[in-house]
Amino acid sequence: MSVTHTLFTVGPVEVRKEVLESMTKPMITHRSKEYEKLQEGIVEKLHKTLDTDLNILMSPASASGLLEGCVRSGVSSRMLGLSNGSFGDRWQGIGTENGKDVRKVKVAWGKAIKPADVVPHLDDGIEAVTMVANESSTAVLNPVGEIAKAVREKHDPFIFIDAVTAAYGTDLKLRELEPDALVFGTQKALALPPGLAIMCCSDRLLKKAESVPNRGYYFDLVQMKKMADKNYSLTTPPVSLLYGLDFQLDRCLREGMANRYARHRQMAEMVRNWAKKNLGLYAEPGYMSDTITVIQRGSVDFSKLQKGLKERGYEISNGYGDIKETTFRIGHMGDLTVEEVRGLLKNIDEVLEGQK
Structure with missing residues (x-):
């Protein structure tokens, strides 16, 4: 029906008919020259539309997979998790379930997280701060730029941002923000079916990941980057969805x-x-x-x-x-x-x- x-x-x-039709191109194998060209073009367009030079990693998963990848690859022991809604709670939970020592900051639902809520909980032992840009349960857009700036004034942890319902709908000004990880998926403001997670990540996160034990396999940022450098995916990618992403990025560029x-x-x-x-x-x-x-x-x-x-x-x-x-x-x-x-x-x- x-x-x-x-x-x-x-x-x-909502996914438009023409977007769905763009995904019906003939299948190609994910270790072919045709695939390399497809991924290379997509990465170039992601850089251009997001106005960033950060590394681009993609995974056949929901964005939650790469949120877990951030925690497993970027945190050896301690992290600070910020939450003012269900999805902030989720990232705190991802940290706990992966055996990390999570210092939790809870702000009332419906309220934005402010720098003053965060700074008192920081010390030099905190390796990463996780936050949600646009909290989907409450429709609060947190001032992630202000938070990141305040955090960095006295400490230098990684800044990990869930941008699932922010990317491509809100200008996060990535060149000013300079996150160590910014994660989103295809099924929100990109207006595509679900199934592909995308991360913009810093060189220093990838360097730190090399020394972090127990990164797992599927979301190991080190292994993902090695394959991304060849314009390949670590595991089998959703090729048809990538056709759709390529189509949508062209649409974004035309609209401006x-x-x-x-x-x-x-x-x-x-x-x-x-x-x-x-x-x-x-x-x-x-x-x-x-x-x-x-x-x-x-x-x-x-x-x-x-x-x-x-x-x-x-x-x-x-x-x-x-x-x-x-x-x-x-x-x-x-x-x-x-x-x-x-x-x-x-x-x-x-x-x-x-x-x-």
């Missing part, structure tokens, strides 16, 4: 990254204005995401709202984690347009009016 509704979800997100970020901001402001007028926003003012909006549910029956929207050809997302029962989420990222968001909000109004 085919799905005909447009996704305004947090991810996976400044225009892409501005479109995301315009969609976000439209949803935020609607939410402020009708139900209320969850995230702290001044720190709101441009790819996701978390909306206070109030007396709205989300299951009925979702049912009504699906009947009209739309789908949004429920709340997540600790606020699952009190909020819902609208994703406005990828290839969605301002006009499409306007249409969604009009239909939400009509569905809610019909339920009174």
